[in-house]
Amino acid sequence: MTATGKVYLVGAGPGDPGLLTLKGQRVLASAEVVLYDRLVDRKILSHAPTTAEMIDVGKVLGEMGRTQSDINSTMIEHARKGKQVVRLQGGDPFVFGRGGEEAEDLRDAGVPFEVVPGVTSVVAVPAYAGIPLTHRRSSSSFTVVTGNEDPKKAESTLDWKVLAQLAGTLVVLMGWRNMPSIVETLVANGKSPQTPAALIMWGTEPWQIAVTGPLSNIVELGYEKGITSPVIAVIGDVAGLGETLQWFDNRPLFGKRALVTRTRAQAGKLSQRLEALGAIAVEAPTIEIQPLDDYTRFDSVVSRLTDYDWILFSSGNAVEAVFDRIDALNLDSRAFAGTQIACIGPDTSSNLRRHGITPDLIPDTAVAKSLLNAMTSLDIAGKNILIPKPDIGRDTLPTGLRAAGATITEVVSYRTVMPKNSKALVMDAISEGIDIAVFTSSSTVENLAKLLNDDLACLETAKIACIGPVTAATASELGLSVDIVATKYTIDGLVTAMEEHFVGGRDTR
The missing domain is CATH 3.40.50.10090 (Rossmann fold)
Incomplete structure (x- = not known):
């Protein structure tokens, strides 16, 4: 008889793959089956073994998807086959997630389980927008609610009158669709229209957008900025600190997609350096060492x-x-x-x-x-x-x-x-747009040109960054307009040159 496996209910954190806990990473690395949510970053999924069965159980608002009962049954089924199962959820599985329900079903089925808490978006997302939920001079408490229920509904499960009177910080998750009604209800129940508020979309990700302003017109400001779900709203005096404590989305390469063409084995250091400056490193190796x-x-x-x-x-x-x-x-x-x-x-x-x-x-x-x-x-x-x-x-x-x-x-x-799958990786990267193309050798430029059949027009709007004059000369010979050349011909020197290019005002796109 096959021994029953075990299920790990793992919190993947709010989005930034660097916020996955060490224990979460360790458990994922030995998983045989992984059931993951829609918003879990692919870099987090890469910690799972290549042999693991990956099952997408994500739910999209307004679309049919796997039911919670189906997800629970799938976990139980694989565990009974003796598998180590990881149920990977965004944020923390026990904070506005289904972790509690899943644990109950696992217990009832006699399946061993363990909970691996994750960094919750409740605190992480505001922090990435420069907003502390508490502050000694302005807020000694915070309250967290979900906003997926219209507060004007006759039998709301939340007492919005009480919420409007609270002196601390109010955090609203999953509430963008109902935000106009939420704001109206809070003001109608005594919350000052001038109360500082913030909307944070895709918090902790390199494409994060944060909007701050008075509660009375925060929704209009959100519309102007193109805010859509997923959004976390922060209402209270601390929301006003977002502009002065901004640290995440004002980094020099924030939100810029950087094409990294180094070998896969060597791309890590460069990608990490670029990501530390806010870039989205898109690895599409054009050479491979054999x-x-x-x-x-x-x-x-x-x-x-x-x-x-x-x-x-x-x-x-x-x-x-x-x-x-x-x-x-x-x-x-x-x-x-x-x-x-x-x-x-x-x-x-x-x-x-x-x-x-x-x-x-x-x-x-x-x-x-x-x-x-x-x-x-x-x-x-x-x-x-x-x-x-x-x-x-x-x-x-x-x-x-x-x-x-x-x-x-x-x-x-x-x-x-030339890596076997390099053309597909390059075409996928370019189809989503490239802001910076990074070349660390002449071979990386020449091979990219070959992959694109010498048609480099797709990089016309991208900044071209080269590790040194030899690589830059090759890029120029192939018809690229080189914007950035490192003065110190190392990876650190190349990253420094890119940082100086954007910080120095030579390019602010």
Whole structure:
């Protein structure tokens, strides 16, 4: 007989995937079945194993969807098959959610369950709009109600007269459709029309819109701003702090969709930096790093690294490729004994240092020409120099070193290919609009052009950001108008250049 599994009722938080709790992430990572709501961010869902069965149980206002009874039955059915089931709900499952009802059904069915609380939108959404629900000088309490019931209804479950007289903060969830009636009823029952109010749409998301103003015309202000559900309303003196304590939606890249074309494995750091500045990072890798089909020559070179006077690393990928083979050949860092190491810049240097190697030479700027100049300033005539490289690349460095009298060995250490699903990802990203296209190498630009059949007109309105002059030159050659070029040719330098571009007033779109 199959042992009964377990159901975890997990709160996914209000929207921002960074607000998922550590326990929620851990439980999701071991889920076999996930039942998730419509508003749960896809990045949160990505924490589930690729083998997990994903079931969309979202409900859309005015549309037919799964009933609560159906959702409960589905959880019970999978748990009885011995599965670990995660019921993933926006916010907190026990705050204006169906978590209590689901727990009751699970208990009645004899299915073990556990509740993993989530960050509730009640407090998180106002906080992301710069609104504290309580403040020592203006509000010592707050009341939370749902607004999906018209307050003018004959038998309302809420006493709006009492709510209108409360001195603290009133938070109304799910009330946009009835907001005109809610405002009218509150004013009719004594709430001052001048009471500060705020409407927050899609709170904690990069497309959040917040509107503040007096209660009497907050609805009209919302209409003017294009407010639609989902909306949280905050009514009370603290709502007036939203403009002075604004921190989330005034970041330099707020709401801008940034196309990230790096390899999927390397996109994370760049995406995180962009998102920290308010951008919506859209990852659509145009290159992918793949191992070699045949390691015979590469292994032969790696097994005798001490034959070389210098090893030059022009990318972090080359570093990882060499150390992967060092591991495969049961070698260690002693394989570099007596050999000097040069790398193209600080990012590549960081890769080396993670493996316990401190480079002997790093040029002032992270481009091949600077590395060439730094090397040729030394006495390299007759020196044996190894350059691990990709299967495609420029020959600036080896050609210049040979001209200086060095003996150069170039060895292909990895392949760069076009990801299989890259065209679909790029087309999806572009169909929703791109504000910034971010390129970290010439290959990312060239491959994007290939994916688009050299028709880059879809990026005419986007800002083009490049990691350095070489990448910028490639973009220009392909017909793109480059707007941003990093002065420090690293990921950090590229992000800083984008931030300065928008903060400096050169572009405020």
